[in-house]
Amino acid sequence: MSTLIFGHKxxxxxxxxxxxxxxxxxxxLGNTDVEAVALGTPNEETQFALDFFKVAAxxxxxxxxxETDHVMxxxxxxxxxxxxDRAKVTIDAVVDHHRVAAxxxxxxxxxxxxxxxxxxxxxFKMFKxxxxxxxxxxxxxxxxxxxxxxxxxxxxxxxxxxxxxxxxLQEIAGIDLSDYGMKMLKAGTNLAARSDQxxxxxxxxxxxxxxxTVRIDQVNTVDLEDIYARQDNIVxxxxxxxxxxGYDLFLVVATDILNSNSVGFAxxxxxxxxxxxxxxxxxxGRLALPGVVSRKKQIVPVLTTAFEK
Amino acid sequence: MSTLIFGHKxxxxxxxxxxxxxxxxxxxLGNTDVEAVALGTPNEETQFALDFFKVAAxxxxxxxxxETDHVMxxxxxxxxxxxxDRAKVTIDAVVDHHRVAAxxxxxxxxxxxxxxxxxxxxxFKMFKxxxxxxxxxxxxxxxxxxxxxxxxxxxxxxxxxxxxxxxxLQEIAGIDLSDYGMKMLKAGTNLAARSDQxxxxxxxxxxxxxxxTVRIDQVNTVDLEDIYARQDNIVxxxxxxxxxxGYDLFLVVATDILNSNSVGFAxxxxxxxxxxxxxxxxxxGRLALPGVVSRKKQIVPVLTTAFEK
Numbered sequence: 193m194s195t196l197i198f199g200h201k202x203x204x205x206x207x208x209x210x211x212x213x214x215x216x217x218x219x220x221l222g223n224t225d226v227e228a229v230a231l232g233t234p235n236e237e238t239q240f241a242l243d244f245f246k247v248a249a250x251x252x253x254x255x256x257x258x259e260t261d262h263v264m265x266x267x268x269x270x271x272x273x274x275x276x277d278r279a280k281v282t283i284d285a286v287v288d289h290h291r292v293a294a295x296x297x298x299x300x301x302x303x304x305x306x307x308x309x310x311x312x313x314x315x316f317k318m319f320k321x322x323x324x325x326x327x328x329x330x331x332x333x334x335x336x337x338x339x340x341x342x343x344x345x346x347x348x349x350x351x352x353x354x355x356x357x358x359x360x361l362q363e364i365a366g367i368d369l370s371d372y373g374m375k376m377l378k379a380g381t382n383l384a385a386r387s388d389q390x391x392x393x394x395x396x397x398x399x400x401x402x403x404x405t406v407r408i409d410q411v412n413t414v415d416l417e418d419i420y421a422r423q424d425n426i427v428x429x430x431x432x433x434x435x436x437x438g439y440d441l442f443l444v445v446a447t448d449i450l451n452s453n454s455v456g457f458a459x460x461x462x463x464x465x466x467x468x469x470x471x472x473x474x475x476x477g478r479l480a481l482p483g484v485v486s487r488k489k490q491i492v493p494v495l496t497t498a499f500e501k
Numbered sequence: 502m503s504t505l506i507f508g509h510k511x512x513x514x515x516x517x518x519x520x521x522x523x524x525x526x527x528x529x530l531g532n533t534d535v536e537a538v539a540l541g542t543p544n545e546e547t548q549f550a551l552d553f554f555k556v557a558a559x560x561x562x563x564x565x566x567x568e569t570d571h572v573m574x575x576x577x578x579x580x581x582x583x584x585x586d587r588a589k590v591t592i593d594a595v596v597d598h599h600r601v602a603a604x605x606x607x608x609x610x611x612x613x614x615x616x617x618x619x620x621x622x623x624x625f626k627m628f629k630x631x632x633x634x635x636x637x638x639x640x641x642x643x644x645x646x647x648x649x650x651x652x653x654x655x656x657x658x659x660x661x662x663x664x665x666x667x668x669x670l671q672e673i674a675g676i677d678l679s680d681y682g683m684k685m686l687k688a689g690t691n692l693a694a695r696s697d698q699x700x701x702x703x704x705x706x707x708x709x710x711x712x713x714t715v716r717i718d719q720v721n722t723v724d725l726e727d728i729y730a731r732q733d734n735i736v737x738x739x740x741x742x743x744x745x746x747g748y749d750l751f752l753v754v755a756t757d758i759l760n761s762n763s764v765g766f767a768x769x770x771x772x773x774x775x776x777x778x779x780x781x782x783x784x785x786g787r788l789a790l791p792g793v794v795s796r797k798k799q800i801v802p803v804l805t806t807a808f809e810k
Contacts, residue, residue: 291609296602298802303601303614321630493607 194227196260200268201231202396205238206337210266210311211250213334214287220324229253235394237380241336245329256281267311269295272398287314309354312337316357331364339373343449347486377449381413388429392444402499404440410487412449419446427457434459447485454481464498502569503536509577510540511705514547515646519575519620520559522643523596529633538562544703546689550645554638565590576620578604581707596623618663621646625666640673648682652758656795686758690722697738701753711808713749719796721758728755736766743768756794763790773807
């Protein structure tokens with residue numbers, strides 16, 4: 193009965209690579225009976241990274257308790273972002289770089305959280321502290337998560353440590369990570385191949401804010417016009433999902449990764465959203481979010497504050 | 502406006518020494534504007550340790566927001582064990598070895614939790630990982646917290662890491678830590694000098710279990726007869742506090758540190774307590790807890806399970 197290691201629902205590159213890396217860390221620690229799994233299939237960006245480094249995608253699980261008593265979490269801690277039957281298993285460890293909410297345990301556990309660009313950045317530190325081996329492939333995977341979460345070190349979540357880690361990973365990986373990283377990010381912006389439903393759900397996370405359920409999705413693009421051209425259909429899909437799931441606010445953020453700007457579409461309780469950014473939704477149904485690229489640092493905190501008022 | 506570093510209410514030796522040690526760690530990290538404070542005055546055991554190593558007791562604070570926006574927590578995370586106005590300040594960091602509950606933040610933070618004997622054990626690891634200097638005095642303080650929380654490495658919370666850390670601290674401190682440790686523990690068992698109210702409150706913590714408020718106090722002794730002789734007065738004091746505070750269950754555990762056994766006095770919803778230990782409160786109003794010395798490992802988890810049924 194292996195201990196399962198996984199990241200959040202709607203997995204992104206950091207979550208998938210962090211699960212793989214933490215399983216490798218546990219093995220080097222002597223815990224050989226662990227398996228990296230995922231709560232969904234890789235998105236196009238992540239698949240690009242896995243293909244590039246010739247690593248198989250982790251097995252997808254729907255529930256955990258049917259096959260194990262013990263799990264370890266990476267890149268998330270909030271219950272609604274985790275496996276649906278988490279309450280039935282023991283959480284032995286968490287490695288994460290998000291706020292803490294909707295998380296509790298009956299027993300002491302291992303937790304390693306830092307306010308840093310990616311979960312992979314923390315894992316890199318943990319490998320180094322123990323003197324564990326990092327293969328070129330593992331370095332490439334860790335860099336992929338770091339690049340994805342920080343938009344190639346351009347997001348405001350990027351710390352000095354992240355830049356140093358990127359340089360060290362560059363050495364180990366032995367490839368031009370900046371060039372690779374831009375290709376990987378662009379692979380994730382191929383919107384033509386994605387359905388409206390996939391766009392509004394692909395990177396979505398639910399948050400509790402002042403007793404309300406706020407759903408926030410983020411989609412990267414190299415041209416916001418690609419999103420505008422599909423806006424009516426995207427908003428219709430959002431409305432259907434909001435009605436079905438009962439979100440109080442549903443926000444889809446389209447981020448221009450080349451110019452580091454975002455635009456939001458929102459349905460539901462939009463007043464706290466407009467208050468949070470001191471910006472009105474315009475006549476075209478768009479909320480300008482200039483300079484915003486990080487959900488975690490630039491959206492969730494201010495929106496939480498606005499909802500708790 | 503210094504960042505305040507503190508442990509839990511009703512501070513014990515691990516909580517006080519961990520706050521002092523983490524402030525020293527932050528200073529070596531370059532964060533010089535930090536101050537170790539405490540949510541209460543040291544108990545007799547802790548005062549023995551501070552006197553022995555000639556270290557002043559941390560300043561006692563009642564609230565934090567009146568003097569700072571930022572705090573760091575050691576040896577606890579649950580809101581009801583923390584400073585009363587915690588919701589008004591930002592938690593930048595947590596170093597702890599307890600379960601996680603009643604804890605959430607709006608922003609990512611630094612957290613370092615391990616299932617290990619003491620918060621001081623984790624801090625020792627952190628100093629070592631960074632190559633930071635540990636003075637003989639600091640080693641003595643770290644050892645004091647480790648000795649206190651593990652009853653000189655005899656509690657079931659003691660890990661192999663703790664034993665190794667104890668040996669390394671012995672080297673740095675340059676004194677016989679086993680001999681010192683027994684003297685320190687005995688200093689904490691001088692019940693004659695303590696009021697009934699102090700005995701039921703000195704080490705007490707409140708826990709949320711299945712929606713109920715459970716108050717658990719632990720008092721160390723070298724002779725349970727000293728407790729039995731005062732049982733009627735102790736229980737009367739418990740009843741008065743339970744009525745005033747509205748606990749659903751109030752449990753005072755007296756632990757014989759020489760023989761590693763405990764006996765409990767309980768008021769309120771005692772059925773889950775008896776179920777948890779499969780043991781009835783006897784005709785003398787005592788619940789036998791053979792082999793139990795750790796509230797965290799041997800009481801809180803089973804009692805939480807019993808209350809959640």
